[in-house]
Amino acid sequence: MTGMPLSLHGFPLRKSVQEISVNGDEPSPEFHGFPLVLLIFLHQFQSPLLILAIGQGISNSFLNKVRGVAKQFFQLPQEEKQKEVLHEYSIKLKQLVDLLFKAMAKSLAFEENSFSDQFGDNPPHSDRSWITVLLQDEQVEGLQFVKDEKWITVPVIPHALVVNLGDQMLIMSNGIFKSPVHRVVTNTDKLRISVAMFNEVEPEKEIGPVEGLIDENR
Ligand SMILES: O=C(O)CCC(=O)C(=O)O
Ligand SMILES: [Fe+2]
Numbered sequence: 228m229t230g231m232p233l234s235l236h237g238f239p240l241r242k243s244v245q246e247i248s249v250n251g252d253e254p255s256p257e258f259h260g261f262p263l264v265l266l267i268f269l270h271q272f273q274s275p276l277l278i279l280a281i282g283q284g285i286s287n288s289f290l291n292k293v294r295g296v297a298k299q300f301f302q303l304p305q306e307e308k309q310k311e312v313l314h315e316y317s318i319k320l321k322q323l324v325d326l327l328f329k330a331m332a333k334s335l336a337f338e339e340n341s342f343s344d345q346f347g348d349n350p351p352h353s354d355r356s357w358i359t360v361l362l363q364d365e366q367v368e369g370l371q372f373v374k375d376e377k378w379i380t381v382p383v384i385p386h387a388l389v390v391n392l393g394d395q396m397l398i399m400s401n402g403i404f405k406s407p408v409h410r411v412v413t414n415t416d417k418l419r420i421s422v423a424m425f426n427e428v429e430p431e432k433e434i435g436p437v438e439g440l441i442d443e444n445r
Contacts, residue, residue, distance in 0.1 A: 278390040279381070287386040293362060297420050349411035356393035356425040363389055367419040372409040380412075395428050401436035401445055 329339040351373070363370060365385040371378040381389060397406045413419075428434050 279384060279387040280390050285388070290362060290386060290388075291365065293422055294365060294420065297422050301420065349413070351408050351410045353397075353406035353408050354391060354393035354425060355395065356427045357395035357399065358426045359389075359391040359393055360424045360426070361389040361391060362422040363387075364419045364421055367414060367417045369411045369414060369419050370409060370421070371412055372407045378410070393425070393427075395434060398434055399437055401440040403440065 325343060328342040332339050332341040332343075335341075361370070363381070363383055366383060368380055368383045370381040370389065372381065373379070391409070392404050392406050394406045396404045411419075411421075
């Protein structure tokens with residue numbers, strides 16, 4: 228197993244991500260002990276990459292501990308007052324922004340929902356980071372990304388980390404590694420908590436394509 232080559236052109240998976248997800252299976256034994264298993268959704272080189280990293284050496288129980296801490300943080304009783312205020316503030320801001328988009332559409336003589344129809348609560352975007360690592364909720368899905376002009380829901384695999392390239396990587400690789408467009412579809416029935424780590428270049432630092440990746444074509 229350890230000699231298995233990693234390839235961007237698809238990983239020799241016995242089961243598809245969907246199968247593992249639907250059945251809630253552990254990854255098959257040949258993946259055990261392998262430092263990093265990358266289930267590559269979009270495995271065509273030079274297309275946007277979104278990776279589910281399992282068997283990455285972080286135990287499932289530790290990942291659950293992180294989720295637990297995140298949940299506790301949002302449930303802290305002494306935070307109740309601040310939470311109410313922030314919740315109210317976010318609702319008011321949402322109304323303000325909705326109004327603004329409607330006014331902007333109308334100012335161009337478009338139907339008022341022309342802009343706002345195109346996004347939900349977490350509008351389609353690519354991350355500005357160079358790489359984002361996301362611990363999804365262990366039960367509630369919601370993250371979607373674009374593939375072939377369709378929205379694909381990222382399956383919930385409790386022990387997987389979602390690894391997502393951002394725009395800074397797109398710039399540094401001169402467009403070779405693209406940042407996938409994604410969104411989160413919210414769910415009014417179930418609480419969904421995700422823990423994201425955005426790895427970003429320092430704000431003052433100017434970045435550009437790595438020299439060897441610039442030629443007359445790109
Ligand atoms: O909640 C998620 O799964 C992802 C959120 C996201 O895309 C972001 O914060 O940039
Ligand atoms: Fe994002």
